[in-house]
Amino acid sequence: MLVHSFPPIIRANARVLVLGSMPGTASLEKHQYYGHPRNHFWPILYGLLGRTPDAEYEKRIAFAQDRGVALWDVIGSCEREGSLDANIRNAEPNDLAGLHALYPAIECLAFNGNKAYDTFKKHFGGKPIWNDLQLLKLPSSSPIPNNRMRTTADRIEAWRILLPFLNS
Template sequence: MTLLYSFAPIADENARILILGSMPGQASLDAGQYYAHKRNLFWPVMAELLQFDPSAGYEERTAALRAAGIALWDVLQSCKREGSLDANIEHATLTVNNFAEFFRQHRQIRHVFFNGEKAASCFHRYVAKADYPADLICQRLPSTSPANASQSLAFKLQAWQRIMDVK
């Protein structure tokens, strides 16, 4: 099994909110883009919340996040995993991203939203409390992954509205 690597964060100096996934799925890794699977609801949800065209190009969509003060990254820097499911991540192989350095460079971030349970549990388990601000507010949101199809788009939109409440 090959070691998989995540992407660099999408963030600028104006970021106030960080959205964290666990590790990109295979479609995203193949495309070199966050949330590239055609059935992942991340971009449709963000498009609705931030009022941009969900069919816009990747650069336009990521620019809309940055303009809204939202950064995007993954908890894991690397891991081995069969397929795309978080449940298949081999825990002995995972490495987390350098959050101490990230938060040093993005001092305005005070809210972290996790895209699903795996991102939240990995962050809380593997990222040292000394590596992020003591007053950081963390909230788990329902996963936008197609593997979480039991929850409707409407349900996810309502839950993800919390991002706009702190923006």
């Protein structure tokens, strides 16, 4: 099945662009970034600042934007059955260079998981446009546990590297 990512959520004050691979089925159905109820992204972002996530999606988006966080995906479209990154085929990237040109305040690209990072490196790696940006490969916020990341607390600790880029 052919799936498409969402448009970016970004403001002029964005300092960090969090890049996922492709929204999962639950997120696509809800038309929300990190819309699966067990995804750790919103608890991570809020938890970095000692807060509990707002229930309303619009408030979560405003919280992210107020802190200089933008959201998008490395992949613009792909073929995928289900939600697993392992099932992604024929990935076509989003225009990350074009977005960066429109929002030059971005200082950091934060990759939410291996697939986002690996896809970026495949399509954009080695291009000088990225030389002045911090490229951070972070553990996935997916609800699927792994050997190193089992809880939200584990992920918050790993994502603390973003704190210098967040507006408090």
